[in-house]
Amino acid sequence: xxxxxxxxxxxxxxxxxxxxxxxxxxxxxxxxxxxxxxxxxxxxxxxxxxxxxxxxxxxxxxxxxxxxxxxxxxxxxxxxxxxxxxxxxxxxxxxxxxxxxxxxxxxxxxxxxxxxxxxxxxxxxxxxxxxxxxxxxxxxxxxxxxxxxxxxxxxxxxxxxxxxxxxxxxxxxxxxxxxxxxxxxxxxxxxxxxxxxxxxxxxxxxxxxxxxxxxxxxxxxxxxxxxxxxxxxxxxxxxxxxxxxxxxxxxxxxxxxxxxxxxxxxxxxxxxxxxxxxxxxxxxxxxxxxxxxxxxxxxxxxxxxxxxxxxxxxxxxxxxxxxxxxxxxxxxxxxxxxxxxxxxxxxxxxxxxxxxxxxxxxxxxxxxxxxxxxxxxxxxxxxxxxxxxxxxxxxxxxxxxxxxxxxxxxxxxxxxxxxxxxxxxxxxxxxxxxxxxxxxxxxxxxxxxxxxxxxxxxxxxxxxxxxxxxxxxxxxxx
Numbered sequence: 001x002x003x004x005x006x007x008x009x010x011x012x013x014x015x016x017x018x019x020x021x022x023x024x025x026x027x028x029x030x031x032x033x034x035x036x037x038x039x040x041x042x043x044x045x046x047x048x049x050x051x052x053x054x055x056x057x058x059x060x061x062x063x064x065x066x067x068x069x070x071x072x073x074x075x076x077x078x079x080x081x082x083x084x085x086x087x088x089x090x091x092x093x094x095x096x097x098x099x100x101x102x103x104x105x106x107x108x109x110x111x112x113x114x115x116x117x118x119x120x121x122x123x124x125x126x127x128x129x130x131x132x133x134x135x136x137x138x139x140x141x142x143x144x145x146x147x148x149x150x151x152x153x154x155x156x157x158x159x160x161x162x163x164x165x166x167x168x169x170x171x172x173x174x175x176x177x178x179x180x181x182x183x184x185x186x187x188x189x190x191x192x193x194x195x196x197x198x199x200x201x202x203x204x205x206x207x208x209x210x211x212x213x214x215x216x217x218x219x220x221x222x223x224x225x226x227x228x229x230x231x232x233x234x235x236x237x238x239x240x241x242x243x244x245x246x247x248x249x250x251x252x253x254x255x256x257x258x259x260x261x262x263x264x265x266x267x268x269x270x271x272x273x274x275x276x277x278x279x280x281x282x283x284x285x286x287x288x289x290x291x292x293x294x295x296x297x298x299x300x301x302x303x304x305x306x307x308x309x310x311x312x313x314x315x316x317x318x319x320x321x322x323x324x325x326x327x328x329x330x331x332x333x334x335x336x337x338x339x340x341x342x343x344x345x346x347x348x349x350x351x352x353x354x355x356x357x358x359x360x361x362x363x364x365x366x367x368x369x370x371x372x373x374x375x376x377x378x379x380x381x382x383x384x385x386x387x388x389x390x391x392x393x394x395x396x397x398x399x400x401x402x403x404x405x406x407x408x409x410x411x412x413x414x415x416x417x418x419x420x421x422x423x424x425x426x427x428x429x430x431x432x433x434x435x436x437x438x439x440x441x442x443x444x445x446x447x448x449x450x451x452x453x454x455x456x457x458x459x460x461x462x463x464x465x466x467x468x469x470x471x472x473x474x475x476x477x478x
Contacts, residue, residue, distance in 0.1 A: 061437060069447055074356070079320055095221045100355075119156050124160065141201055143168065144205075185199055213475065234315060237259045242445075244442075257334075258330070259318075262313050275329065285471060299383070325381050338423075339421050369412065374390075
């Protein structure tokens, strides 16, 4: 059985919670400048660069107080069109994002960095108005990323000035140290089950099969945020589409690849052909780079079709590749800007993670980093090409024992040395932030629609949006 630990105030040690290459890195001045920009200045600059944007609407969105999707990390691609129009495209927005361990300190005197920002700005205020007066402790539960999650546990203990239960909760653990009794979370530590009034959650693998949607214990983020799009790419795509319809009159838009949803497996080859033989196929409920398949050759499509899956429905998206091979869509082709060529004249695909959280002063940036693909982009696809090696950027590597490792060789820090390789500027950072916020608000609005007036989950409405029997059978309602 996995066991929970008790973290006491005063236990935080910086070297335990950052990658070694990030611990002593010096943040790039431009990134530091961006992180310290006021919302007012960001809005003024963005509206100056995008004259058709309605300033009041943009301010309203940036000041949005999230109800369910409170902490988010958007993955964005820096792309360009054939006409040279650059933009940041949202690939997904994650409800339990990593990033703190990869972010150089913006202030050398604040050694808890973004960990403390999230806890003070977002987690602590989130607990202020606990409607259900549960007598119990605080917990941090996780199924991966202990370097970062333990950092949160220690900072929560410091900020809240009380012990925190730090508890693993793995997807296949039949004797897990977490259980729910009448909707209240209990964790096992030192042989005793303890009730929990509020929990910080870092569960990434099908969290809805262990935590009830209608939990009485306050959880950041609640499971509803995952189902509404934070861990569900199917519903996220619909949330973005619905919000974009609302945003159109204000000159704003969530930039995303062309997306076909609710696709059964046998329909996939038809959609891949429609996109010119190049596409991305996604298992909607996977994460950490799992369940994403880039298709650029008939052989890659055949290999995908030979696989077996737990779920019935898929997403097919337009593939963003090189100028000679990208998906054909109604709005034209998009290509990766990629990194600045290295000494070997090689350009790599890179994505940017922008982590944000809802605060009393609107949605604020917390940290940012980038990841590059393993292999450089090629101009022409050859037989036997491994497109994922060129296009996949996620650093998580799943081990044969079910655990996780991280390929930090491909981590691109926002420091003096790495940042320049990305070829992005301050306006790109602002664009990434605004796209992260727009996608976060879209998912939060979707989550609001998925509950009734009593705040209870609406399973029939959810099924109408995401009628996948395998997924529906996994969801714990109460």
